[in-house]
């Protein structure tokens with residue numbers, strides 16, 4: 001029986017001599033993760049990352065058989081019904097896309113309530129928001145790719161919304177949709193966006209986001225900050241937290257696999273632009289709240305002005321959300337700090353309520 | 364069709380069994396694994412003179428007693444109830460052929476429940492050696508319940524050629540031991556025993572997670588590491604045992620595993636493949652998670668993590684049992700009785716004499732009316748009561764032959780599967796089902812449709828109303 005430990009050490013020694021890994025490991029060992037009753041929320045960034053990696057791997061596998069252009073629908077059909085385990089890869093990609101958006105949202109709100117956006121972590125907050133936005137564009141562009149009835153009409157409706165604002169429609173028509181209607185060229189553009197442009201933007205931004213986290217470490221929630229330093233518990237990042245992180249990733253992958261296996265992603269009938277849109281066309285769930293907000297405002301203010309007001313309201317909310325690190329400066333609570341927590345609760349409740357309401361409001 | 368059909372809306376009667384069984388299987392295997400864990404752990408504690416360990420094991424035995432004694436028995440009775448209602452024909456068959464085994468099983472159950480109660484109530488009341496001996500007695504008796512039930516469970520998937528050759532002849536009792544020690548008996552006993560041992564460790568982790576790591580770090584570390592090791596034999600031997608088991612399953616049934624490789628197309632029975640995938644994944648995850656969360660970090664191991672592990676074990680067991688159940692499709696006793704209670708050897712007779720001919724659920728008046736219609740031949744279609752009589756007849760056919768696996772609107776919903784088909788299309792479907800040729804796409808997972816031409820025509824008319832319900 002060869003001594004595995006010795007072999008491992010020898011290999012590590014060989015690599016270390018050339019790449020000088022010791023300081024990296026030292027750094028990882030010195031880094032600690034706080035332990036308190038909200039530690040659970042520290043895992044959600046990692047879960048999002050894990051799901052993104054799933055997206056990259058399954059996305060590349062899908063590209064092997066996916067053919068943008070007039071064959072798009074037929075190729076997704078083949079992936080789903082003919083190619084061995086094609087249905088699995090496709091289901092994983094589609095489920096993981098949804099879970100990823102959900103994980104990023106959970107991550108964002110937990111960061112918000114732990115006030116982890118405060119100095120010096122402002123750039124972490126902004127890059128995170130950028131990643132969420134890119135995720136949603138990933139989802140929106142990916143959704144059209146199968147070119148079935150649902151994806152076609154949902155994209156059509158989705159693209160028509162910003163066009164309400166005077167002057168925007170021609171831009172969308174020219175740059176995004178490539179014509180007055182969603183067509184093959186739109187698909188080609190969405191495909192390029194989905195597999196080339198977005199990854200090129202996403203990966204460097206993600207790298208920067210992760211770099212910032214390495215630099216600043218995990219933020220403490222306000223209640224913990226009040227405790228004396230001696231009363232706080234921590235565990236080393238490496239190997240303790242990393243191994244737990246790994247365990248959580250495995251659980252995430254299990255949840256994903258269960259969903260993909262028991263609810264394989266379906267493929268509707270081929271899109272037919274001439275047919276009237278089937279009833280109940282709605283955006284993906286993560287666009288539902290925005291969609292519903294427009295509808296609700298539209299009830300009070302019918303017509304274009306209502307739509308513009310809705311979009312305006314939404315934009316103001318987003319700007320406030322993004323700028324929160326600039327006006328929440330008290331690090332240990334206080335009246336303003338609490339008011340901002342209430343603002344966060346209000347946004348969360350609004351998001352959930354509008355989304356749920358949106359589904360009831362479909363008929 | 365000797366028994367009434369138990370109609371459960373939305374989920375269907377089969378899923379009712381499955382839902383109860385999922386909990387029962389987890390707890391009943393724990394009842395055996397825990398039965399080996401408790402005396403073994405107590406013995407080690409006594410040998411080392413470790414009172415702290417002993418105290419935890421005593422606490423664990425209470426958790427064990429409540430979980431297995433209450434939930435284990437209640438779900439067990441629940442299974443009996445539900446299989447009797449959902450598959451009366453098959454349940455009656457199993458009772459008839461295995462009377463002796465069932466009788467033994469119930470005697471042993473009684474002994475099992477008594478010994479565990481004695482074990483729990485004699486903590487600190489008898490000598491350590493005697494207490495440990497009672498524990499071992501319980502462990503062995505609990506395992507014997509598996510030795511018995513395993514024969515009957517495996518019989519349904521692989522009754523074996525010896526038994527099949529005499530099935531229905533009244534001579535079955537002479538081949539009892541062949542039916543009992545059927546081809547999958549030994550691999551299945553091995554697999555189940557391994558699962559028991561693994562669960563003995565998993566549930567011990569739940570109790571161990573509650574030890575305060577700051578106050579008793581040595582105890583917590585020791586107990587968690589020791590319990591985690593209980594997973595090792597299972598994970599080394601399970602792949603081999605699984606392969607052995609599958610190798611014993613007839614190739615026709617094994618083929619069902621492959622149906623889901625390529626497609627999820629409607630009507631293709633891919634669920635077995637999908638479950639097998641989750642099975643492999645959840646088993647692998649279980650091992651890694653126990654290593655990372657419990658073995659490597661015993662002091663941080665909390666109840667939440669322990670429950671996650673139990674849930675994963677549950678997912679693994681659920682998929683194992685589902686795969687095993689589905690491998691039998693379309694039979695409930697392979698090559699003998701279909702899931703809807705039709706016996707393979709009665710198919711030809713039912714096709715000539717009629718499926719409803721022997722059914723006690725047909726009124727005498729209906730019987731004469733149908734016979735009269737049949738006698739008229741094609742002219743009958745003009746008779747005023749043709750349609751209502753045929754629909755009543757078709758509905759009975761449907762309940763008897765299809766509802767064992769399908770529901771109207773929920774699980775394997777008939778309305779969804781039939782949607783958009785017209786009368787002629789349904790006629791072709793029924794023809795395929797009736798002929799049940801080897802190359803029929805449905806052959807692997809649906810039984811042949813039995814009945815006379817007119818009975819099938821009646822079913823056709825009835826299905827028309829499901830495919831396009833009258834407004």
Ligand code: HEM
Nearest residue numbers: 055056059060062063066094097138139142143145146199
């Ligand atoms: C670099 C990584 C990625 C690559 C190479 C990639 C590639 C692809 C390809 C080729 C398809 C078309 C096949 C199909 O429709 O099933 C697709 C679909 C899709 N993608 Fe991605 N993707 C990536 C990342 C993402 C991310 C990060 C998200 C969202 C958070 C996402 C969301 C989607 C969605 C929702 C679909 C439609 C799924 C369906 O209906 O089948 N993708 N992707």
